[in-house]
Amino acid sequence: MSGSEAIQTKTKTAKPAKAADQPTVTRPPTTEQLTAQIRAQQDRIAELEESLQTATNERSRALEEAQALTHLGSWQWDVATNDISWSDELYRLYGMKPQEREVSFDEFMGMIHDEDRERIGSIIATSFQSGKPFEFEHRIVRPDGAVRFLHGVGKVIRNRKGEPVRMIGTSQDITSRAAAEAACRAIGTACFPVPAK
Numbered sequence: 001m002s003g004s005e006a007i008q009t010k011t012k013t014a015k016p017a018k019a020a021d022q023p024t025v026t027r028p029p030t031t032e033q034l035t036a037q038i039r040a041q042q043d044r045i046a047e048l049e050e051s052l053q054t055a056t057n058e059r060s061r062a063l064e065e066a067q068a069l070t071h072l073g074s075w076q077w078d079v080a081t082n083d084i085s086w087s088d089e090l091y092r093l094y095g096m097k098p099q100e101r102e103v104s105f106d107e108f109m110g111m112i113h114d115e116d117r118e119r120i121g122s123i124i125a126t127s128f129q130s131g132k133p134f135e136f137e138h139r140i141v142r143p144d145g146a147v148r149f150l151h152g153v154g155k156v157i158r159n160r161k162g163e164p165v166r167m168i169g170t171s172q173d174i175t176s177r178a179a180a181e182a183a184c185r186a187i188g189t190a191c192f193p194v195p196a197k
Helices: 003-014 031-070 088-093 104-113 114-130 174-185
Strands: 073-080 083-086 135-140 146-160 164-173
Touching: 031 073, 031 088, 031 104, 083 088, 088 164, 104 114, 114 135, 114 146, 114 164, 146 174
Parallel strands: none
Antiparallel strands: 073 083, 073 164, 135 146, 146 164
């Protein structure tokens, strides 16, 4: 084999370079492409936020309707900020227009019937200190002087250190039930059968 034939043979048998062996050069996206991608992501985020807001509004409306139907209001007290928030129905139970003003703890205590105030204050303070849930029945006096009977339930929310951070609860108007029980007592009968022991 001559030298030129050997060169040709080597040339013919040499493997061609694979594309993977070559470095790939990727061009960065253009400003227009990046802008389009950002706009598409912003549009998607806006759609998700709108969907979330719609779902939140629907749940809030359903909760408000349920509270109005059952005459049950809810409240929340943020211990750190001392902010108290009431549901619309709780305002109505207390004879006020929904969200007409903020109600402080002292104002709430002032609306409790004189004969019930000390007992209720003690129950709430004990729950705050112990962290145990509370439940009680009490009377309130509305701004127009009407007395209503409420059933209250609540609990303390604590942080990881065990410190109280919030109290939450509900109040339900039980005036009709209380009136029926009083009528039964007045005529000397039991409203509800007492199970035999």
